[in-house]
Amino acid sequence: MTYVLLDSFTTTNMAELVASSDVTDGIKTAIGEVIAEIDSITAIKQEQEYALVEFLSARDILCVLPTGFGKSLVYQLAPLVTKKMFPDSNPIFIIVSPLVALMEDQIKEATKLGVTAMQLGVHNVTDLEQGSYQLVFGSPEAWLMNDKWLKMLESPVYRENIMGIVVDEVHVAYKWGLGAKGKPAFRDSFSKLSVLRSIVKQGTPVLALTASADMESRDRVTRLLAMENATRVIVSPNRTNIRLALASAPRHEKVQCLDWIVDDVRAKGTAMAQIIIYCRSRDKTAEVYHYLKAELGEDFWLDRDPEKKWDNELIGMYHKGTDKDNKNFVISSLNGQGNCRVVAATTALGMGLNFPNISHVVMFGPPNDTEAIVQQAGRAGRNGVQSHAVLYNTRCAKALLFKSTD
Template sequence: MMNEFDEHVRLVKDKFRVSEVREHQRNVLEAVYNGKDVFFMAPTGSGKSLSYEIFPILSDLRTGKSDSMVIVVSPLTALIDSQIEKLKACGLCAIHLTSEVESIPPQCKYLFASPETLLTTNRHQLLTPRVQNSLVGFFIDEGHCIIKWGKNDAKTKKAFRGHYARLGEVRSLLPASVPLVVMTATATAAARRDIVKLTGMHNYAEVVLSPNRRNIRYSVVHLPKFDLYAAFKHIIDDIEDNNTSAERVIVYCRKKEHCSDLFELFSTTLGEKGFANGTFGDDRTRMYAMFHSKTQDDVKSSVLKSFSEENGHVRVVFCTVAFGMGIDVKGTYCVVHVGPSNSIEDYLQESGRAGRDGKSQSHAVLITYPRCTSGNVSDEMKDYCKNTDCRRKRLLEPFNFVEDYSDMGHKCCDLCSSSCDCLDCYQCTSSLEKSLRTMLSTESAENIIHHVTPSQKLDMQSKLLDYRNTLVDERTLFHGIDISTGFTRALIHDVVKNVGIVSGPDILKEKFNFICQEHVIETWNILCEILENDSLSDSESVGSSSDSDTETITKHFRRRPLILSSDSE
């Protein structure tokens, strides 16, 4: 038999056409329904906001009244405006509490406010009968800001927004029976303890999910010389070629100046092709935008609206941390960071804008450059940039979650991909990362073999594996192919991945861990066979084999196969 709580949840779902209340959402709602404080941590895109959206309706059903109201603390005006618009579209009354609001209307069910407003200009309104008699819940959205912004900075000795650390004072002004819910996507175990203490939570329930987002592949690309145009040429070309069908990308920058530099680069490079469907000159249809603390409110609203729609015209946004918290970003599967975030928590928050549906394969690409980790970057974030085992492991370590994600293989991160033996690794790499790594390999050696295609790499890997199988003898039964032949899968993977720098057998011997000259020579012959044949085939389809382009592609491979001499090692 359905209990009272479940019956009320069913009625709310039917009334507001909520398709599903997931288990973690139900656990939070039930705890608050029963008067308990809740610490609620769940990944971005997991529907944390549903808890405060439907709770006043649940409370009305329970009491038989219609005046239930919740206070929601939110860090950004743009985020508050977005949430209010969403609630009003459902026919619900929500207001943004500011110094201009003299009284709270009786039909209001959602009172959004900043910590500063609640503790200064509008503090007195917390003591009015409207609040004291009708408030049923106090929700703090983006609760990690209590620590991130509320505590004093180690260098400046000042807090960015000190009122965040004083939200416990707001709690003391409200009826003792009103439960507190702190919501966040990212809080380490230490941060959770501090938040509980600062807010005065007691007899509280913890609903804590792992911040791991399995549909996001993490990668780091280091650029020794940071050429903005070269780094973002792939995205520029995508917009130029595909207009509003271009991939949607969020680009996080460490400084507002970096946003401006990128905006200027795209403006100069794209010109009239930077506007949707031939609407040159209308800033409202520009396909790239900036979003930071100094961006005009109407521009912010336009960007947020576009990103809340699957096919919004804004395809690329250059932003700071001001963009993203709590925003329901749709149709975005690639997040780029130009330089690291200040902390692991920030990086998880920001990269979590990608693939919020939890299903589509998405990518978080971090571009590092000389001295980018100097300044206010945490040690954990520096380790993430420099580690050599697994990106995901380093991201999740501070949260004390023990998980097995060994099954993810190359879908986990760039480091796991480098040790994967399958043939699909390249296909699972983001198009931006492929572009960046191609640019790096082109710059890393004088004698580059250009235009090594994914299909050529697959052919190389297949033929090298075939050659490996010819080396098998009876010893393999006892030791395995890798040990008995010395021609390992890892060696094949490294050669194919870095074939762009191979200009001869001497480079193979110098750069890779071959155990004998015979393996070097046979590998060289296989590479030459594939690249020379493909290049000659291409030249026959477009013109004479003496064309300059064909000569450039094949100059290292037109030779007679090398034969191992009898006195070779």
């Protein structure tokens, strides 16, 4: 296959060429050659390839792909494929991401693929302003409310080389960006992301990624991001290796329903499979953590460690206010490099993070909606092994569980 080469490669030029089947075939060929050069990837899924072709063809695209599907790989491969097709180009993709932990994780993953990536305000500002990074990550607040980064986007190097805008975990755009029933929004900047389109050059495509968005929410996303005639790639969130259970929890003895976890920790220690217990608030997270700690006694520590070292704790806690060392301990453990086996957490743990060996997800109290159930349950079984998601029953839990996510 011969690539279609341009003297000056821009999204506008690409948009003019997308009607040609040669361009689509050329992108697919470049994708194949890039994958052949990456040892850690043998192939990508059909939906990933389709999304990448559409994005590099300068089309807006909304991808609703299951947890663990590999959504991030679409934009991580984008600069490599662009460089393969246009060796003299300097492609830059800006990534809007909701959480620092997510950005840090995605930068590590992109670097493994040979992609240069950085986060606003963390790396060398001079290199950043010179367009030395292919993926530039930042929060919506950083992109929209910091004059330094706004001016950078308006600079010639960015105006000429930005090839796309990526909004990761886009379901938070309306959940966090729009207030409910007259209440102020949690993070108002999420509702203003369409402003980015007025700063970059006309025709720059937007790639919106999420694991959970029902039909109404998909329309919300396209409106908020001013996506015109957006292509939609939708894959069912059903994960056949996850068994979803609805269990009863007596109102006055609710925390005791977790005693089976206490028994498992006491019997197996670090040999037990990993469990995440999602709670609705920081206070509830702390309650669950301290209950498990009290019930386990000396078994709370690996081999009943007499020194009670924090890195020998078998139970962890994770929420927005958890200190950085403990957050790192939990994340490292869930990635197989620490002793923690059970984590009581808010949804601050998990968004966009890939923990391969979670055998059980416990939803201790019903999530806010069916999209949240999909997000939380989807943390289990990413290694393909039969796994379980347990939602402890209250009156509203049944209604949530059986509401259609279409």
